[in-house]
Amino acid sequence: MTSSVAQTPIARKISTNAVIRTVFANGSISRADIAKLTGLSKQTISDVVRDLEDDGWLKPVGQTDGRPGRNAITYEINARAGLAVSIDLGSTKIAAAICDLLGNVVAETKVSTDPRGGMHLVNQFSDLIVELAFAAGTTADKLRLVVLGSPGVLDPATGHINVAPSIPGIDAINLRQVFSDRMAIPVIVENDVNLAAQGERWRGHGIETSNFAFVALGTGVGMGIIANGTLLRGARGAAGEIAYLPIGGDAFDPGGFTLGTFESAVGSVAMLRRYVGFGGRNASTVADLFAAFNAGETSAAAAIEETARLVAVAIAAIGAALDPELVITGGSIGSRPELVNAIRGFLPRCTPYPPRIEISRFGNRAALMGGMGIAVERMHDDLFGVKLREV
Amino acid sequence: MTSSVAQTPIARKISTNAVIRTVFANGSISRADIAKLTGLSKQTISDVVRDLEDDGWLKPVGQTDGRPGRNAITYEINARAGLAVSIDLGSTKIAAAICDLLGNVVAETKVSTDPRGGMHLVNQFSDLIVELAFAAGTTADKLRLVVLGSPGVLDPATGHINVAPSIPGIDAINLRQVFSDRMAIPVIVENDVNLAAQGERWRGHGIETSNFAFVALGTGVGMGIIANGTLLRGARGAAGEIAYLPIGGDAFDPGGFTLGTFESAVGSVAMLRRYVGFGGRNASTVADLFAAFNAGETSAAAAIEETARLVAVAIAAIGAALDPELVITGGSIGSRPELVNAIRGFLPRCTPYPPRIEISRFGNRAALMGGMGIAVERMHDDLFGVKLREV
DNA sequence: TCCAATTTGTCAAGGACATAGACAAATTGC
């Protein structure tokens, strides 16, 4: 017998959504132009814009002039009306940033990861957020959302991190819940490679395509898949866990099988082992190895070529399964042009329709960017989205 | 300066959609109950139901009784108000069916494929449709949609069939356009394995999961992927073309590479060749080979085991990329329990999180079912969908 | 300098769609 509060809000919501989207798409714009673009009446636009201005979402910024007729007041998004945090948790560094409704970075920082892991990381996160909020001229309670990128396989439903070899203690707690309770802000937890893919989709190489894969090659290997314009997570959140691809070794070998056949064959450890196997003696890190390659050392060239060959086969397999238009590579190995050029050479020889290959536009900031992209998208949805009630 | 016709239909559309969905979900139902379930007022429901009844979408079917209070008139979907056709084009047979708005099959038939291909197939299709319409007690012009499943790779945008080895002449014409023009009905063309996956999603093993793959193993091999509940097509419509998986041979071998490395290794031709290689002499078809296996012939067992081993590795690769909860197998080879049991044995030895394996519920009718599922879904969308205008 | 043309934005009237609550009609059970 309770009376519902909002009775016919749906029409106004749709109108509001149309107005907001138009302003987002056009930047500074007058009410008359909004009316023309949306097809809604001038009257409706005036009403909606008044409400949005009262609530702080839009602000008047200037006037038109130079054309015949009365000057129009132009409006634009009040970007500061929605601020969100993106955090990229790595095994050695934590990067974090605050962005506004338009995706502008208003504060950014980076610290070393607390090696004790677990709850100590939650403390680091909240300290970082308070510090960033101060730098952005606001306070942490004004922030609407936190997106946290982490290595490991995450349960899509609960956000629980099931497998995370490189960070101690975060698979023991429900990171999303604990962190969200601590800060009193909604928290989204997502795999870091998935976030990197989202970053490329948002403002990187994936901006004009809706079917691509981000392949991270470094100490570990992973993949983020954008298909039909959205992220693919799979049934258990393990989509893109190409460490387990049966390529580069015997799939039935119990050793490689638990560690991941493909990761054992192309990770940085394997690459250095291969280099030593070819007789190389001048590299203890991947950076050394590429330096040796550029100095013309044949054992380095052989190690890189063999890695490229295996990665090309993996991309062929991914291409057969997913048919991406583009594969973006990243990570400490995958962002090296020397390797990527070799991959480009092998690929047409092992698959009839090779996808384009590009190196990540954002380097090691890709996951941070992806977190911001998700945060902006989510804020728009929460604030202006039109949700039909489920029956 | 043209005045738009419909001014504020959106609220009514949403209400109508809610009513239709409620009736779909509940079967025979009274207006009072619809009001309770949707949360809309009795008045609104009466108005909407009146309109829907006038337009033929709903029909009164009876009355409640036995409970205190006035008896209610119950309504249900008038299933015959929307009829659509599903056609499964195979290299030897064409299967076709008409289904109604509820997905009931009201007419079904099967003929041999005209070996001349091309336009002769279009003639076959239109004859089939006229015949089915007659059997269903209607005429072809009353049909709202045709879904055509075909082998080959289809361009997702145009519906053009780019590669179709087993059917002559259909890659030379724009099948969708020609067929649609001939019948004056909208036509959807889709890859047959993708349709089989949709069929399993609609009423088969995929009904309770939104991440699975349908793997077809027969003369050729193919895969249909359902991820996040929707079909994955890829950038060029070639997602799931696992013929080209670099498994079962050297990915860089120019021969296997053009024919498809994986298909060359596990198709029915390869399986029989393998059987002969192991010394088998009693099988010229796959059916013979399985008969030999069931008679205890060791060369048949070896051929099947080797095929199962390769398929298990392929499923491991697919699992690493897509993380499906379930893999459904079909096709003349893939629907044999003897093979699938062997696959089930190999799988846990080559991947740490093996997906469940099931044999297709519909056998060779899976694509036909999938076409009906798509047709029903599409009819619902067209007839009752709520579309927000794009700005 | 003044006026026509143009554009912006508000006002007022009217229509579609929703809700709430009163009430008539129909049915069950005592």
Place this chain on the structure above:
DNA sequence: GCAATTTGTCTATGTCCTTGACAAATTGGA
């Protein structure tokens, strides 16, 4: 036969949107 219950319509009211008239503001040319 009557109270209780349920269905479905009627009436009144409110929100949101549209249309068309009109005032306000600006440009450019006579």
